[in-house]
Amino acid sequence: MPPEPLSPQPAVSPASGELAPNRPVEFSITPPPAPAYATEAPPAAPAPVAAQPAAAPAPVQMMTTKEAVVVLEGLLEKGEYAKVAQGAEDILAADPENREAALLREEARRALSSPEEAKKLHAGLRAKRRVKVALIGAGGIVALALIGVGAWALFGDKIAPVTPPPPPSYEISIKTDPVNPEGPAPLSVTFGLRSESVPQGVRVVFDVGDGIPQTPPFTHIFDKAGTYAVRAVATAADGTQLDAAEEKVIVHPALNAAIEAVPGTGADALKVAFSATVRGATGELTYAWDFGDGSTGEGASPAHAYAQAGTYEVKLTVTTAEKETVDANASVTVQAPASSAPSLPHGAVDAVISTIPKSADGKTLGGTAPLTVFFSAGSSRSENGAITSTHWDFGDSFDSQDLSVVHTFSRPGLYKVTLTTSDEAGVTGTETMTVQATASAPAEEDGPVAVRIDTDVQPQGPAPLAIAFDGSASTSTGGPIQKYEWDFGDGSLLAGGARVNHVFQSSGEYAVKLTVTDAAGAHATRTLTVAVA
Numbered sequence: 001m002p003p004e005p006l007s008p009q010p011a012v013s014p015a016s017g018e019l020a021p022n023r024p025v026e027f028s029i030t031p032p033p034a035p036a037y038a039t040e041a042p043p044a045a046p047a048p049v050a051a052q053p054a055a056a057p058a059p060v061q062m063m064t065t066k067e068a069v070v071v072l073e074g075l076l077e078k079g080e081y082a083k084v085a086q087g088a089e090d091i092l093a094a095d096p097e098n099r100e101a102a103l104l105r106e107e108a109r110r111a112l113s114s115p116e117e118a119k120k121l122h123a124g125l126r127a128k129r130r131v132k133v134a135l136i137g138a139g140g141i142v143a144l145a146l147i148g149v150g151a152w153a154l155f156g157d158k159i160a161p162v163t164p165p166p167p168p169s170y171e172i173s174i175k176t177d178p179v180n181p182e183g184p185a186p187l188s189v190t191f192g193l194r195s196e197s198v199p200q201g202v203r204v205v206f207d208v209g210d211g212i213p214q215t216p217p218f219t220h221i222f223d224k225a226g227t228y229a230v231r232a233v234a235t236a237a238d239g240t241q242l243d244a245a246e247e248k249v250i251v252h253p254a255l256n257a258a259i260e261a262v263p264g265t266g267a268d269a270l271k272v273a274f275s276a277t278v279r280g281a282t283g284e285l286t287y288a289w290d291f292g293d294g295s296t297g298e299g300a301s302p303a304h305a306y307a308q309a310g311t312y313e314v315k316l317t318v319t320t321a322e323k324e325t326v327d328a329n330a331s332v333t334v335q336a337p338a339s340s341a342p343s344l345p346h347g348a349v350d351a352v353i354s355t356i357p358k359s360a361d362g363k364t365l366g367g368t369a370p371l372t373v374f375f376s377a378g379s380s381r382s383e384n385g386a387i388t389s390t391h392w393d394f395g396d397s398f399d400s401q402d403l404s405v406v407h408t409f410s411r412p413g414l415y416k417v418t419l420t421t422s423d424e425a426g427v428t429g430t431e432t433m434t435v436q437a438t439a440s441a442p443a444e445e446d447g448p449v450a451v452r453i454d455t456d457v458q459p460q461g462p463a464p465l466a467i468a469f470d471g472s473a474s475t476s477t478g479g480p481i482q483k484y485e486w487d488f489g490d491g492s493l494l495a496g497g498a499r500v501n502h503v504f505q506s507s508g509e510y511a512v513k514l515t516v517t518d519a520a521g522a523h524a525t526r527t528l529t530v531a532v533a
Contacts (some may be wrong), residue, residue: 006268007021008376024163030120034191035195037521048277051081053275054140054285055072057400059123062367065091065094065095065098065101065108067181067191067426068091069091069098069100069101069104070086071461071529072084072087072091072101072104076085076104076107076121076125076250076366077109078172079111079118079122081108081109081111081118082108082112084104084105084107084108085105085108085112087104088101088102088104088108089105090098090103092105092400096152103462105136105512107121109126110239111437119280124254125412132528134451141298141519143416144380145423147390150482160215162351163284166243166305167238167242168199168200168201168202168236168242168325169241169242170198170199170202170242170243171195171241171243172193172204172232172233172234173194173195173245174191174192174193174194174230174232174243174245174246174247175189175190175191175193175194176189176191176247176249176335177189177190177192180249181218181249181407182250182251182252182461183250183251183252183267183322183324183389184225184251184253184254184255184279184280185222185223185224185225185251185252185253185254186221186222186223187193187221187222187249187251187439188219188220188222189219189220189221189249190217190218190219191208191214191216191217191218191219191220191232192216192217192277193217193232195262195443198234199237200233200235202235202236202237202242203234203235203237204216204232204233205232205233205339206218206230206231206232207230207232208220208228208230208231209229209230214392216232222249222251222527224251225251225252225253225254225280226251227248227249227250227251228249228251229246229247230246230247230248230249230250230252231244231246232243232244232245232246252280252281253279253280254279254280255278255279255280255281255320255324255326256278256279256327256328257276257277257278257279257316257325257327257328257331258276258277258320259274259275259276259314259316259328259330260274260276260277260330261273261314261330261332261380262274262503262505263332263333263334263335270305270306270307270308270334270337270465271303271305271306271356272303272304272305272306272334273303273464273466273502273503274289274297274301274302274304274314274316274500274501275300275302275329275492276300276301276316276318276328277305277324277423277493278318281318281320281324281326283320283322284321284474284482284483284496285300285318285319285320286298286318286495286497287299287300287302287316287317287408287429287497288316288317288318288319289302289304289314289315289316289319290315290316290317290425291304291306291312291315292312292313292314292315292332293306293307293312298497298499299495299497299499299500299501300493300495300497301495301500301501301502301503302500302501303356303466303468303501303503305356305376306334307376307403307404308336309334309336310333310334311327311331311332311333311334312331312332312334313329313330313331313332314325314329314330314331314332314334315327315328315329316328316329316330325510334457337339337379347423348382348383348427348429349380349381349383349387349422349423349428349429350380350381350425350429351377351419351420351421351428351429351430351431352377352379352380352381352431353375353376353377353417353419353431353432353433354375354376354377354378354464355373355374355375355376355433356373356377357456357457357461357466357467358461359433362432362433363367363432363434363516364433364434364435364436365433365435365436365457366369366435366436366438366458367436367437367438367456367457367458367459368437368439368455368456369409369410369411369412369413369437369438369439370408370409370410370411370437370454371409371435371437371456372406372407372408372409372456372468373406373408373435373456374404374405374406375392375404375405375406375407375417375419376404377390377392377402377403377404377419377421378403378404380419380421380429380431382421382423382424382425382427382429384423384424384425384427385423385424385425386423386424386465387421387422387423388419388423389401389421389422389425390402390403390419390421390422390423391415391419391420391421392405392407392416392419393418393420394407394409394415394417394435395415395417395418395435396409396415398472401511408439411437412437412439413436413437414434414435414437415434415436415437415474416432416433416434416435417429417432417433417434418431418434419431419433419446421422421528428438432523448472448473448476448477448478448517448520449475449476449478449481449515449517449518449523449524450475450476450521450524451471451474451515451524451525452471452473452474452475452518452526453469453470453471453512453514453528454469454470454471454473455467455470455528456468456470458529459512459529459530459531460530460531460532460533461532462507462532463501463504463505463506463507463532463533464503464504464505464533465504465530466501466502466503466504466533467501467502467503467504467530468499468501469486469499469500469501469502469512469514469528470498470499471484471498471499471514471516472484472499473524474498474514474516474520476516476518476520476522478518478519478520478522479518479519479520480518481498481516481517481518482517482518482519482520483517483523484496484497484498484514484515485514485515485516485517486502486512486513486514487502487512487513487515488502488504488510488512488532489511489512489513490505490506490508490510491508504530504532506532507533508532509529509531509532510529510530510532511527511528511529512528512529512530512532513525513526513527513528514526514528
């Protein structure tokens, strides 16, 4: 029994590439009749296609690969297996990824291999209509020329593929807030793109190093110190990488500060040596101290003498070059000096001069001008009652009536300091001390930079020895001094600032070095020897 004929296939519109129902494709010639086994039982072997005489070429019709596949499907239903195989080869030459053409070629080849395979294919086509899926691939265009009987199904070199459009061009430019992100942890950074818009089909993804892709704009908080390379990659819709860029983020340890306080002993029990330790900061630091008794100071290692014993709350504020601040607090307890003064005759007044820096013999004191000395009459006493008045004469036309006072001898010279105290009975007592302020050593020059170190006391004495160092007189012809770096030679931390204080806790000889750097980058170093007994 002959197979049932299949319903006609809809033609397509060459202009639009869409299916045009009920409109067959018009060809300039009539295709040859189908083999006998396409409508009847297949013969023992498929008959070869007879050569057809050439005919005048018909006008060229433009077809998409979709349309060409539909034509081949129609030929397959008619049993034109050789033409289907050849036409599929032509389509695949232009569009190697066309799955429909590859399937048609395989089906045609199986049908040509034996009558049994042709029967199976024919039965399958009759039982189930093929779903026409058009995979156009790269958008190839087929030019079908009807050049003779039987030859119209062999597309040959009439298939002209169209080159697919190139991927879009896009260049990444990362924008951050803050610009050049660097700072202490935790550091918050907002990432975005400088371009106002991203082309359609382009995707930009950031990787901050935690394995979680981010789409800009977004904000990320870096909790730990380190250097991070944040990477952004732009890809096209097909996955092609278009561009990549990186932004470096530097996170310093969290900014913190600590105070170390070392109270004195014996007669210097009221004097405390302070030092600051700062982590998580770079560049020049500024130190502001509040000693808790109304007095203030500066520098990384100041020393302070309290007027009386007690517990004081000390506060330190450190300011970085970026104007960030951090506070540190400490509670300091100082004891009153032990009294070893002999008893006084009845009715006598004992005026006692105490100084910082301490006088070795209680009668003389020396240092480099300008020499700053802390004077106190707090140890003065009377057998008649409390001390009611105090008068200081510093021997340089300056005087004071305060119980404790800080005085600076600005010029080199020998000064006689006189303390007069009075008690409730009007009895007075007098004590004198000789202060010698010597001229400072000449500055040490190295090119345009001249380094000078001044001290408030002679750089020698018993431990613990507290010395205030001053490098502010250093100069440079290359510009202002920008940086001071002190190395005290005893293994302690380096200190910065023009004026610093340091306490040498152990006996020994120490080479104190000051290195200064000017605005032009020129630097010089001077060394001062400190002898501690």
